[in-house]
Amino acid sequence: MDLKLDIRISKIMTTRIVTIEMDDRLTVAKEIFDNAPFHHLLVIEHDKLQGILSERDYLRTLSPNIGNINETERDSETLQRRAHQVMTRNPITISPNQTIRQASELLLKHDIGSLPVLDKGKLTGIITWKDLLTAFVAKR
Template identity: 25%
Template sequence: MKLKNADLNQIIIKRTITVKPDSSLLEAREVLLRHNLKRLVVIDTKNKPVGILTEKDIAKTIYALGDKPIKSVKVSGFMSKNLITVKKTDTIYDCAKKMKKNHISSIIVLGKNGVLEGLVTKTDLASIFLTHAVSPLKISKIMTRNVITAMPGDSLLYVESLLIHNRIARIVVQRNRIPVGIITFRDFVPAKLPHWIAESADPKEVQQYKMKGMADFNVNQMSHLLHFKAVDIMSSNPITVDADEDVGVAVLLMIRNNISGIPVVKKSKLVGIITKSDIVKAIAEA
């Protein structure tokens, strides 16, 4: 995927939301939710990056807490410390290649003396396709054909194990090869309101469930979720795209709906999935 302009400076996110290493897991989660983010850069007192954490890191940490109180968990204890970075003078191609090679969703941009300059995400690279792609490209050319799926009646334990063991960010829920839902790690942070509560509880009970959040979660309290099914937390009626459409159509749908992957169909049947990772890969291999 050739670009008209590969200057990295045009897509660097200047105002990067950060946290400190001694912030708690709950504080980090609150920042993620408040700013509707999927990742945070962890910086030291000199504004130098020392780690990065994602909503996936939070989900995995809660999953493995055991009897440890969630309030005692600090960001420094579960952040990713093996930072992949680029320089401000590098190109978009350099950025895409590093993201593809290291299987990461964002990359830290460093300025002089290793100070945080900004952040580049897969969304930024996908957006570049809309304005800088030299020629059209069909979704079928770059989509992932091997799709990990679940059924509406599968347990949440099984769905979560698919996400973790396959190192993927989303599961397509299908029935008779027709996509009927999507489940991502965000649906576990915190878990969405199960449909049985939404349908039967009064408004006060619904609000109490939402407000409770994860403040006193531990594995024992979380275990009740394992009795629920995929249908309880999935986003129903997922957006889909046809395999013969242009990649630009998929990018627009992702940006407008704040999603990172879309099931690809042919005559309503699931044939693949296109994600921002597929677009990054196409740029990296240009």
């Protein structure tokens, strides 16, 4: 058995997380996705995780005419939707004490790209499939 599969999530998770509020408009998400290397935004309310908004979910919601010559007022109104209208509720999460094997199994089982990391209910990070691949191929 490869010992790399026993690496704890806390060793490789990203602790620099970006959160948005449930009632934030998609214009806020657009600003973050356009200017930061993040593909998943954690949606909170009263400092508690409520959902996750992936860049893929965000793009699926927008009109394809946003930003081009065919854009209409109706198209631009799609950016006024709220995060809670688009996010995935009750996201699958993981504890920092779990292993990259367990994280990999969750990602595959649920066909998702990231897992918020909760430590005793407190949001402490996020782990993505890229983090797992990076940890797996990293030299010891």
